[in-house]
Amino acid sequence: MSDQWQSDEQRGRAQPPAISRARGNQGEMIWQNRLQTMMQQAEQNLPDGALTAGYKADPQEIVALLVRAQAGEWASFLQYWHHYFMASDIHSAEVKDLFKEHAEDEYEHARMFGERIQELGGVPCDKPEDIARLSPVPTEYNHDLRSMIEADLIGERQTIDFYDEIIRTCGFDDNVTRRLFEHALEEEAKHADDWATLLFAYDASTGKQIESMHDELVSMIQARGQPSKMARRAS
Ligand SMILES: [Fe+2]
Numbered sequence: 013m014s015d016q017w018q019s020d021e022q023r024g025r026a027q028p029p030a031i032s033r034a035r036g037n038q039g040e041m042i043w044q045n046r047l048q049t050m051m052q053q054a055e056q057n058l059p060d061g062a063l064t065a066g067y068k069a070d071p072q073e074i075v076a077l078l079v080r081a082q083a084g085e086w087a088s089f090l091q092y093w094h095h096y097f098m099a100s101d102i103h104s105a106e107v108k109d110l111f112k113e114h115a116e117d118e119y120e121h122a123r124m125f126g127e128r129i130q131e132l133g134g135v136p137c138d139k140p141e142d143i144a145r146l147s148p149v150p151t152e153y154n155h156d157l158r159s160m161i162e163a164d165l166i167g168e169r170q171t172i173d174f175y176d177e178i179i180r181t182c183g184f185d186d187n188v189t190r191r192l193f194e195h196a197l198e199e200e201a202k203h204a205d206d207w208a209t210l211l212f213a214y215d216a217s218t219g220k221q222i223e224s225m226h227d228e229l230v231s232m233i234q235a236r237g238q239p240s241k242m243a244r245r246a247s
């Protein structure tokens with residue numbers, strides 16, 4: 013038999029598998045001990061419910077963030093409904109449905125954040141005065157359809173940045189809360205995109221904004237005597 017087909021053992025070389033087998037047993041022992049500790053810890057502090065010893069985040073910090081986020085969701089829910097009721101010009105018909113759809117999404121976010129607050133031992137933010145005080149996004153009812161959509165776009169963008177921060181804070185220390193915010197963030201990004209595509213024109217071949225059309229829109233808003241936030245930001 014050629015040397016090529018001989019095993020390491022036949023060639024008389026050193027045999028590493030003994031070391032990895034030893035490591036394997038060691039790993040198994042470590043996990044056996046860890047699992048045993050986890051099982052024992054889970055039997056203690058039963059009133060804590062879903063908040064177990066393995067939870068690595070600071071529950072008070074996470075509850076405080078959830079409460080603020082929930083306040084923002086309720087405020088956003090009310091803003092969308094207000095825009096739905098008040099959108100009245102000839103272009104409003106299609107946009108009204110979008111206001112309603114978004115309001116329903118924000119309601120769902122507020123509900124899931126409220127449930128998570130309760131799971132972590134906190135109190136959900138449901139009192140009107142607390143919502144007004146704690147919402148990170150100011151309520152903007154505005155006037156005509158365009159300024160309503162602008163206010164909604166800005167609110168969504170502020171919420172996206174806030175939720176990105178919360179996700180980074182949760183990391184892998186609070187996986188449940190992180191996943192709730194990841195889900196909400198995905199929907200807020202969709203909301204922001206819905207408004208941006210209504211307000212601005214994008215080149216079909218590059219995906220970039222067509223600046224000339226944006227300038228026209230901004231000067232149109234300014235001519236009506238309502239300097240928008242976007243016009244201010246663009247200047
Ligand atoms: Fe939301």
Ligand SMILES: [Fe+2]
Pocket residue numbers: 088114117118168199200203
């Ligand atoms: Fe949203």
